[in-house]
Amino acid sequence: MCADTPDYKDTLNLPETEFPMRAGLPKREPGWLDRWAQIGVYDRLRETAEGREPFILHDGPPYANGHLHIGHALNKTIKDMIVRSHQMMGRDARYVPGWDCHGLPIEWKIEEQYRKKGRNKDDVPVIDFRQECRKFAEGWVDVQRDEFKRLGVTGKWDDPYLTMNFHAERVIAEEFMKFLMNGTLYQGSKPVMWSPMEQTALAEAEVEYHDKESFTIWVKFRVDSYAPGATDASDEEATDTQGAAVVAAAQDVRDALVGAYVVIWTTTPWTIPSNKAVVFGADYDYGLYEVTGTPDECWLKTGERYILADKLAAQTFAKARLEDSQWTRVQDVTTDQLSALTLKHPLAGAEGANGEWDDVRDFRAADFVTDEEGTGFVHCAPSHGMEEYELYRGLGMLEQVITYNVMDDGGFRADLPFFGGKYILNRKGGEGDANKAVIDKLVEVGGLMARGKIKHSYPHSWRSKAPVIYRNTPQWFAAIDRKVGDGQDTHGETIRERALTSIEELVKFTPPSGRNRLHAMMETRPDWVLSRQRAWGVPLTCFTKKGALPTDPDFLLRDAAVNARIAEAFEAEGADAWYKDGAKERFLGSDHDPAEWEQVFDILDVWFDSGSTHAFVLRDRADGAPDGIADVYMEGTDQHRGWFHSSLLEACGTLGRAPYRNVVTHGFTLDEKGNKMSKSLGNTIAPEDVIKQYGADILRLWVAQTDYTGDQRIGPEILKGTADSYRRLRNTMRFLLGNLSGFTDTEKVDPSEMPELERWVLHRLAELDVRVREGYAAFDFQGVFRALFEFCTIDLSSVYFDIRKDALYCDADDALRRRASRTVLDILFHRLTTWLAPILVFTMEEVWLERFPGDDSSVHLVDIPETPSAWLDPALAAKWVGIRKVRRVVTAALEIQRRDKVIGASLEAAPVVHIRESDVLSDVKSVDFEDICITSAISLTNDPIPAEAFRLPEIEGVGVVFETADGEKCQRCWKILPDVGTHAHPGVCGRCDEALG
Template identity: 85%
Template sequence: MCAETPDYKDTLNLPKTDFPMRAGLPKREPAWLARWEDIGVYDRLREKAKDSGTSRTPFTLHDGPPYANGHLHIGHALNKTIKDMIVRSHQMMGHDARYVPGWDCHGLPIEWKIEEQYRKKGKNKDDVPIVDFRQECRKFAEGWVDIQREEFKRLGITGNWADPYLTMNFHAERVIAEEFMKFLMNGTLYQGSKPVMWSPIEQTALAEAEVEYHDKESFTIWVKFKVADYGTGETDRAGEEESDAASQAVLEAAQAARETFLGAYVVIWTTTPWTIPSNKAVVFGADYDYGLYEVTGTPEDCWLKVGEKYLLADKLAAATFAKARLSDDQWTRVSDVTTAQLSAMKLTHPLAGTEGSNGEWDDYRDFRAAPFVTDEEGTGFVHCAPSHGMDEYELYRDLGMLDQVITYNVMDDGGFRADLPFFGGKHILSRKGGEGDANKAVIDKLVEVGGLMARGKIKHSYPHSWRSKAPVIYRNTPQWFAAIDRKVGDGQDQYGETIRERALKSITELVKFTPISGRNRLHSMMESRPDWVLSRQRAWGVPLTCFVKKGALPTDEGFLMRDPAVNARISEAFEAEGADAWYKEGAKERFLADDYDPAEWEQVFDILDVWFDSGSTHAFVLRDREDGTEDGIADVYMEGTDQHRGWFHSSLLEACGTLGRAPYRNVVTHGFTLDEKGNKMSKSLGNTVAPEDVVKQYGADILRLWVAQADYTADQRIGDTILKGTADSYRRLRNTLRFILGSLGDFTEAQRVAPADMPELEQWVLHRLAELDETVQQGYRAFDFQGVFQAVFNFATVELSSFYFDIRKDALYCDGETLRAHACRTVLDILFHRLTTWLAPVLVFTMEEVWLERFPGEDSSIHLQDFPETPAEWKNDALAEKWARVRRARRVVTAALEVQRVEKVIGASLEAAPVVHVEDAETLAALKSVNFDDICITSGLSLTADPAPQEAYRLPEIADISVVFEKAEGEKCQRCWKILPDVGTHAHAGVCGRCDSALD
């Protein structure tokens, strides 16, 4: 610059804003939280919906209650953030979007914590009055509700935090009991004795949703059941008919078979040796090939003897003998064994006749074909203890033989009954959940009596309690069930007469699933699930509020009391006192009043499965609350994929039994959170990511942005590297918003330009906004936050920052009061309102900061705004097609100039005045109709249809456009930095004509 040339920097309209580039989110976010609470944003939105003249359709996301026990983990943060984005986006799309957070407060984990406290003090739970114990459980849950509420609020989650729902509130306990009593009254409740998943450590039945699968090393044994008798063929349970059962030929054949098979062994294989004392039968497959095999030689250290005969499935014989350490030349196949021959055999238990057994196992074992036998592993024969397996239980239930095969050998704590010979008092598990002494005792006794063919160990997937992490067992025990295939006598048969029918119809006809795979998963579960086990043998929860006739059997008429008056008294007491009323002295007499003799009735003290509690929330939240729904049905249930067998599942069962249909219209599912390498998070591995730590380091908005950037329908990975990438995306977006704020500092309504009067470039931006508005709103309605954010982010950082802003900086800074500058600021104002509102459901803190930077005020908040309406006339497909040609040509020019810049021929694009050769006439016309040199940010530019010289620059994918580099001629304008021939020829020294006019 010449010495006499003025410094024109102060004459430029450069961006001015106090909006910092460094966000400082961890320190600043709490102030916005406090501000929202002070001005009551959530309540004001509810008031907004009630204002006269407004019509906002209610939208309710019903919160699946987290458990009130322990600090939040990253899965909680993922879950609640997705919910928050659903609620906020629907509110800003014109709904009255309500969100009532809730907590699951009953159940075993809290009981355990109180029992643990008792043990430390040397107290015994059984010595404490049950109401006192329950009060301590309630107090414990209340404490964690308060802690978790603040942790959720710190993540920017909006909702009715002042009045959440708790399953332990008195009204909730009343409604849970009332929902149970509907099952009592509609005929679906019954007491039955069948195998259920039982936790010996927790001493209670478990629901499928309370079970998780982990690898476990188990004993595995091959057990010998001797063929001790053989029929004559007159009874053929396999279904093969004898044409003449009394014929001499048949009798002779039967006698020959008797001589062949007597003394042979049927071998079973099991991974649960502790079930052998409860064995009542052995079953085989009717469609498999079986053979009789003889041992011809034995190695040392082998339990088999030469000459012994074994019945095995042909496909599995070699592998079975190998387990007994026999080589292939030490056994031989003697003969075929038909299904009819198997059906005629009678087997004895390996402990039959053992001294000291007191005849416990002396009866013949039932032996028949069964459909669940496979020839994929084992021996082709399956040992049956119907008290400890559902397949066996259902087989003998259907045969009407349960009374012959059910045992009660295993007690609540997983120990054998004290009087069981040899094994009384032995436990399947230790008190800490490890291997007990029962399996070893059974194996040792089988070895002693010669009942084993082989033994070993196997590592396999095995069910564990998700709370205690200890293995569970199948155990026959009296429980209360809801029958899902029994007709529900409530008259609500629009979607089916049974719970299963209603559930399946709801899934296929009434509910939309995101992702769609959730539909198939839940449908298959409902198709095959057994009756619902409702009862638990614990203390902290809502009791099964029913009475049974003393001395009556569950199958007897009048076994269950079904009296609306009694039910009403229970409901009234629960509303006033909570479920503790059931346990207070004189409760039975109080509820039965003068209608029944208390001496004739027993009060049930089992508590309801906590999944019944949470499954009932639709009744006391959606139906009963003022901020619920008119029909008791939620617009959305949203939880993790494990809730297909949890809350989605139990809510569907419960509502189909009482409401007649599913309690939701949409089911949205997210995946699990994993570490950066895709491993499951575990404290022992040290790979957990705590939401609190992320918030302290990055801020809650970065955590929320991590959620929005990911496909939540799959499993999510998170870690420091991923979060750093998320923070980088945030900075790029923040820079775009900072530029908009700085450029609008002096914008006034007087400068606003109508869209029709704007230059084409501004009209193109409006067209893109119209397209994006459809994308954003469709995405939000489809719960596709990744799609929404990617669309907005790419638009903001690529189409705006790298294209529109790059081009228009010159006009904004240098033009002065021109139509072009005013049109640009008008567009920036439009962009501001759309970008801040579109992104507000995701970046709740940052968009509030951006909004308040421009619109400060005591009551101002971005979260009180709706998405602006976008005029249909902004959409201009013809203009968009033209500007697609312009942008395509610009790519070639900017690429050509970048080559020159890298080679240091120029330092900036304003030093260039390239010649652009365009073969396509329509493209050439489009380029000539705009200021293409401004679009390319050059000081000059020539357009020609002449053929390009060989040395011209080309992009392979854009063959019809070529660029010949030329330097700009003239002097550099000291104000706008363009190199132009007229610089220095105007009144103001060292400037071009445009800047000279602006200075005037």
């Protein structure tokens, strides 16, 4: 610049904004939270949304017993994005957060506190114990509420639902009593998953599977007799030579098989004392095998005979340490012959057994036997196995085969010979002494063929982490195949029918695979175990007739007046009312003699509590769902067997259908390498740590960038990438704010008067509006964010902003091009802030307040603006596809010149662009292409492309020959033009001279 040339910097319209490049989210986000609470954003939305169509996401209650983990953060953030996006699309989107407060995890924590102090829970009055559980839950609700709010989650935080609130306990009891009254409740004795550590039944959803090393044994059941049926001739029937031959053949079979051993294989030696039968497969080939030699240290003896499935014989003998040469197959054993055998328990006749196992064992075919592992025979203890239980229930033989050898604490009954007082687990949940005692006794009596150990997947309580067992015990069940006597048969007569109809016809699943998963579970699931043998929860509010059997019609008291008294008491006093002195007399009233009725003190499965929430949240609250049905239930994939499942069962039993219209499922969160997070591996990432380092918006952006329908990964490197994406978006918003400084409605330009470039941006906005709305409606946050991020970083930052900087900075204030551009920036501002607000709740609030400060101002109080469909211009968009392709070739050619330091900036260039296609050339000539390419000049021609021209292989028919611009550099806009210096204002071009006035 010459000494006498003025400094024109102050004449430029440079961006003006106090919006910082560095976000400082960890420090600044709490201030926005306080501001939202102060101005009451959530409640104000409820007021302004009155009359809109409600949209209800019903919150699956987290458990109130610990700090949040990354899965909680993922879950609540997705829910928040769903609620906020639907609110901003014109619905009345309500969100009532809730907590699951009853149940074993909390009770277990209080017991742990007692044990540390040397106290015994059983010595504490039950109401006092329950009050301690309540206080514990209250404390964690407060902690988790603050942690959830810190994530930026909106909702009715000052009035959440708690399953331990008195009204909730009342409704849970009322829902249970509907099962009582509609005939689906019954008491039965069947094997259920039982936790010896916690001394209660567990539901499948309360169980997780871990590898466990178990004892495995091959046990010998001696064939006691052979009694052929009608197809075999008896001695009395043998009156001729043929009959005598049949009798002789039968005798040969008897001689061969009686005294042989049927061998079973099991990984639960402790169930052998409860064995009542052995079963085989009707479709498998069996043979009689004889031991011809034995090695040292072997329990088998030469000459012993064994009946085994042919497919499994070799591996069974190998387990007994026999070589192939030490055993031989003697003959076939048909299934008819197997059916004629009777077996003796290996402990039958043992000294000191007192006849405990002397009864003959039942022996028959069963369809659950396989020939994939074991011996081809399965030992049956129907008290400890559901398949065996179902088999003998179907045969009407349960009374003969059910045992009660295992007590609540996993110990054998005291008077069980040899094993009384032995425990399956020790008091810390490890291996007890029961398995070893059984194995040692079998060795002593010669009942063992082989033994070993196996590592396999085994069910554990997800609370105590200790193994569980199957144990026959009286429990309360909801029958899912019994006709529900409530008259709500629109979707089926039974709970199962209603559930399957709901899944097939009434509910949409995201992802769609959730439908098949839940459907498969509901097709095959057994009756619902409702009872738990604990203290903290809602009791099973029912009475049983003294002396009556569970099958008797009058076993259960069904009295609406009694139910009403219970409900009234629970509303006023909570479920503790059930445990107060005189409760039975109070509830039975004068209509029933308390001496004739027993009060049930089991508590309800906590899944029944959470499954009932639709009644006391969706139905009963003023901000619930008008028809009691939620628009969305959204939880992790494990909830197909948890909350989705229990809510479906409960509602189908009381409401007649599913309580939801959409089921949205997210996967599990893994570390960067795809490993499951665990404290032992040291790869956990706490939401609190991410927020302290980056801020909650980065965590929310990570959620939006992931495909939550599968498993997600998170870690330091992934979060760095997320933070980089955030910075790029932040720069986009900063550009908008800086270039909208001072913008007023008087500047606005109608789209019909705008240059093509602006109309192309409006077209893209109209396309995006459809994409964003459809994506939010389908809960596709990854798709929404990807579309917006690519638009911001490519269409805007790399193209539109890059091109229009010159006009925004250098054009006259009232120039049409500048006004049109500022109009588009304003339109962009309103759409981008609202489109992104459900994801980046803090940052978009910051952006909004930078432009629209005010005590009551908030982006979260506005809706996504309607975008005119008239902005769509497919023909223009197609034209600009071609223009942008040519631009790409030009900018790539100039980048090489910049790299080689031939030029310092693209404004020093005036390239010649060869375009083969005449229609593309015509399109390019119709716009100010030098401005599009940010050059000072440009020449367009359809002359043949010279050999030396620059090309991009992916764009055919375009070549660029580099030329430098002629003229002087404008001291205001920096373009190099021939007319610089020829105008009133020294050192500027004509455009800048006009702008200076």
